[in-house]
Structures are given as C-alpha cells and as structure tokens.
Amino acid sequence: xxxxxxxxxxxxxxxxxxxxxxxxxxxxxGFVGVFPLDGSxxxxxxxxxxxxxxxxxxxxxxxxxxxxxxxxxxxxxGASADVGTAFExxxxxxxGKPVFxxxxxxxxxxxxxxxxxxxxxxxxxxxxxxxxxxMEIEDFGLADNLMLDGAVIRNGAEVxxxxxxxxxxxxxxxxxxxxxxxxxxxxxKKDGDRKTG
Amino acid sequence: xxxxxxxxxxxxxxxxxxxxxxxxxxxxxGFVGVFPLDGSxxxxxxxxxxxxxxxxxxxxxxxxxxxxxxxxxxxxxGASADVGTAFExxxxxxxGKPVFxxxxxxxxxxxxxxxxxxxxxxxxxxxxxxxxxxMEIEDFGLADNLMLDGAVIRNGAEVxxxxxxxxxxxxxxxxxxxxxxxxxxxxxKKDGDRKTG
Numbered sequence: 125x126x127x128x129x130x131x132x133x134x135x136x137x138x139x140x141x142x143x144x145x146x147x148x149x150x151x152x153x154g155f156v157g158v159f160p161l162d163g164s165x166x167x168x169x170x171x172x173x174x175x176x177x178x179x180x181x182x183x184x185x186x187x188x189x190x191x192x193x194x195x196x197x198x199x200x201x202g203a204s205a206d207v208g209t210a211f212e213x214x215x216x217x218x219x220g221k222p223v224f225x226x227x228x229x230x231x232x233x234x235x236x237x238x239x240x241x242x243x244x245x246x247x248x249x250x251x252x253x254x255x256x257x258x259m260e261i262e263d264f265g266l267a268d269n270l271m272l273d274g275a276v277i278r279n280g281a282e283v284x285x286x287x288x289x290x291x292x293x294x295x296x297x298x299x300x301x302x303x304x305x306x307x308x309x310x311x312x313k314k315d316g317d318r319k320t321g
Numbered sequence: 322x323x324x325x326x327x328x329x330x331x332x333x334x335x336x337x338x339x340x341x342x343x344x345x346x347x348x349x350x351g352f353v354g355v356f357p358l359d360g361s362x363x364x365x366x367x368x369x370x371x372x373x374x375x376x377x378x379x380x381x382x383x384x385x386x387x388x389x390x391x392x393x394x395x396x397x398x399g400a401s402a403d404v405g406t407a408f409e410x411x412x413x414x415x416x417g418k419p420v421f422x423x424x425x426x427x428x429x430x431x432x433x434x435x436x437x438x439x440x441x442x443x444x445x446x447x448x449x450x451x452x453x454x455x456m457e458i459e460d461f462g463l464a465d466n467l468m469l470d471g472a473v474i475r476n477g478a479e480v481x482x483x484x485x486x487x488x489x490x491x492x493x494x495x496x497x498x499x500x501x502x503x504x505x506x507x508x509x510k511k512d513g514d515r516k517t518g
Contacts (some may be wrong), residue, residue, distance in 0.1 A: 135457040173470070173474065181471075201437065204404040210405075210407035211410055213408055217408075259333060260334075264369050265369045266370060269408065270381065272489070274376075
C-alpha cells in the first residue's frame with residue numbers, strides 16, 4: 125500500500141532527505157512511502173502562481189495514486205497544523221482513503237492555543253474561553269481542530285502524539301513511526317484477514 | 322445551488338447570526354447558503370472527543386449535500402487560514418465540487434508570514450527566507466499555502482482579498498459578497514449557458 129506523506133517537511137532545507145528518512149520507516153512496516161516532492165515536477169520557465177498550481181497538480185496526482193495518508197499535524201507557526209497538510213487530509217478523507225496522523229507536540233489543542241495566545245485569552249459572557257477577537261478556543265481534548273482529529277477517529281485510530289524537544293520538532297521520527305505502526309496494525313492486519321478469510 | 326459556508330465564524334459568540342448574514346448575501350446572488358451549524362445536531366449526553374466526532378459527521382453530511390464551498394480563508398491566530406476550513410476545502414475539491422474562497426486580509430502569504438514571525442525570520446544558505454526552524458517561507462504571491470489557493474485557481478477563480486479593519490476581521494461581509502458574486506458569475510452563468518445551449 126502506498127502512503128502519501130503529508131506534512132510541512134517540504135519546507136525544510138533538505139526536504140528530500142526528510143522524505144527518504146520517512147520512506148525507510150514506511151518500508152520497515154510494509155508500506156511504500158510517497159513524498160510530495162517525488163516524481164518529475166518541471167518548474168522550468170514558470171514562477172509565482174503558475175509554479176504553485178503546477179505543484180498543486182503534482183500533489184493531487186500523487187494523492188490520487190496513494191492508498192492512504194499519514195499526516196504530520198505537528199503545529200506549524202501557530203497552535204495548529206500546516207494548512208496544506210489539513211487540506212490534504214480532507215482531500216484523502218473525501219476519497220474514502222484512510223487518514224492517519226501524528227504530532228510531535230503532546231498538549232491538547234486548547235492548552236496549546238491558550239499558551240500560544242499568551243496574555244490575550246479572555247472568558248466570554250457564555251463562559252467559553254476565547255481570543256481577543258472573542259473567537260472561542262475549541263476544547264474537545266483533541267490534538268487540533270475537530271475536522272482533522274475527526275477524520276482520524278472515524279478511521280478507527282487517533283492522532284498519535286508525543287513530546288519531542290524543540291530542536292527536533294520537524295525532524296524526529298519516533299512519533300511518526302508509532303503512527304505508521306498503528307496504520308499497519310489496522311490496515312495490513314485487515315488486509316491479511318481478508319486474504320486468509 | 323447549495324453553498325457550504327466554511328470558515329471560522331463557528332467560533333464567534335453568536336455564530337448563528339453570522340450564518341444568517343452570510344445566507345442573506347448568498348440569496349441575493351441566487352445561492353442557498355448552508356452554515357456548519359444548520360440542521361439538527363444533538364450533543365445531549367456527549368462531550369469531548371465524542372461530541373467532536375458527532376460535529377465532524379454533521380459537517381461532512383452538510384458538505385455532501387452542498388454543490389460548492391465558499392471558504393473564509395481570513396487568517397486565524399497566525400499567518401494561515403483556520404485548519405478546519407482548509408480541511409473542508411480539500412474535502413470538497415476531492416468530490417469535484419467547486420471551491421471558492423476569500424480573505425479579509427489583503428497581503429500575500431509571504432509578507433504576512435514575515436510580519437507574523439517578526440524578528441524570527443532568517444535567510445537560509447540557499448537564499449530562501451525561513452523561520453527559526455529553518456522552514457521556508459512560501460512565496461508564490463498567493464493568499465495562503467499553495468494547496469488552498471491551488472484548488473481555487475484550478476476552479477477558474479482566485480482567492481478574493483480585501484483590506485478590512487481589524488475590528489471587523491471576522492464579521493465584515495464585503496469581500497465575502499465579492500466572492501459570492503464571482504461564484505455566481507462562473508457557476509450560474511455556466512448553468513444558464515447549459516440550459517439554453
């Protein structure tokens with residue numbers, strides 16, 4: 125089974141190395157990892173929005189070719205995951221393909237949002253905690269916004285979380301590997317059952 | 322045509338009022354607006370992740386019942402859109418349903434990211450601008466991450482942006498209305514052509 129490796133690693137200085145490392149983990153658990161930069165992506169002579177849409181088409185084609193997604197939901201420049209990753213989780217869920225995810229931060233979304241907003245948290249008249257725009261701070265005990273966790277939960281799994289030191293936030297693969305193992309347990313075991321059933 | 326009104330308005334103190342206001346705009350342009358809180362959502366006796374997954378199922382059912390999405394991509398507690406909204410854009414795009422979007426902030430994603438990161442921007446060895454984790458600051462002249470803008474561009478549109486005062490960031494509907502008008506121009510005109518063609 126081919127796994128689309130969604131996540132903000134594409135923004136690292138050496139994204140190809142990050143992709144290779146994640147693929148090695150996938151291989152150990154019986155999956156073939158597919159990184160967003162895989163395949164031939166020709167950006168010669170294009171820039172700006174034209175280059176962006178070409179990358180968009182490329183990623184969409186890779187998602188179409190994959191059987192599931194394992195998303196890196198580690199918060200990216202804020203309390204939430206990278207929005208490109210969130211888009212891809214929604215895309216794969218709509219196709220009926222399993223969505224697994226992990227985060228290299230342990231805290232609940234609510235605690236993380238409060239910490240991220242620092243002194244700008246207020247209690248609304250309805251008793252809900254909110255930011256300075258009076259926008260409620262979501263509090264369901266999840267890793268992130270309920271649409272992201274919801275897709276994973278409906279898949280019979282949960283967002284795998286672990287505490288990772290800040291210097292390894294976007295490179296540590298231990299939590300990722302636990303997530304890959306969970307996906308293998310759910311999907312490859314199911315596949316095995318079917319074959320022998 | 323039914324429009325799923327994705328956006329962070331669900332976090333406002335009076336989300337129902339926000340939904341009604343957006344539906345009035347939709348009606349003026351020939352659309353039926355559907356707000357994420359519409360319909361019957363029973364959360365009696367559930368809380369935490371169980372409540373969250375029930376809301377997730379509810380939103381998924383509403384998206385399935387809609388013909389297109391108009392997403393509020395106005396940045397939410399950071400340089401990017403709300404991740405729930407991003408998930409829903411990906412979900413609708415995968416179903417082949419048109420994705421339109423707008424933002425009440427005018428600046429490009431790159432300029433906004435730089436401003437959001439304040440003194441924490443560095444130039445990498447490869448010449449790219451990056452945050453303190455050396456993660457590249459995406460710079461394609463778009464409103465947000467290329468997966469979000471890409472879905473809108475592939476739909477023959479673009480993310481409608483406008484400058485809105487901070488106090489009206491999550492309530493102003495002028496930019497939203499311009500986006501609804503764009504969707505009507507593209508979809509209802511096309512629909513009209515088909516009927517007469």
